[in-house]
Amino acid sequence: MTPTRPPFRTLPALLLSLGVGLCGYYGQKWYELPTYSEEDIAASVELNLRLDLQRRxxxxxxxxxxxxxxREMVQAEVEGEIRRERDQVQLRFGVGLIALVLGLGQLAAQRLLARV
Structure with a gap:
């Protein structure tokens, strides 16, 4: 018979590894997000506006x-897309942090209950 790990010890390991993975991946993505200046946004708005006018x-x-x-609608779309991209990365990074905290909490609870 092969020894198996008790399931209550697997949960903290899964949560910790998930948290580290998500925080590492989306932390890098967050770090790599470009910062857009007002000139960049204005240039993107003008380009998208010209494309829309050509299609008409x-x-x-x-x-x-x-x-x-x-122009106002296109600017709102461009700024909304930038905000959505940043919010999505930050949300997933936050999920990774929550997984880390839960994993550490499970690990601490197991250690404290093992002493009793």
Missing amino acids: GPHLQPDAAGLARM
């Missing part, structure tokens, strides 16, 4: 007020 064709071009509204 010459007969569906907006007036000055419509162009300003389109």
Whole structure:
């Protein structure tokens, strides 16, 4: 008969390894996220606006007020995409931290209960 590990000792190891893996991977992703300046965002807005206007064709071009509204919408989309990307990486990094804390808590609880 082969010896097996008790299941209550496997949970902290799984949580710790999951936490370290998630924190390491998404911590690196967070570190590598680019920082966008106002000029970068403005250039992206203008490029996306030009592409949208080209897709519309010459007969569906907006007036000055419509162009300003389109520019605001495109800027909101660009800033929203940047924010979504950053939030997603930070959320997954946070999940890794939670897994680490839970794993350490399980490990500490097992050690304390083993003494009793």
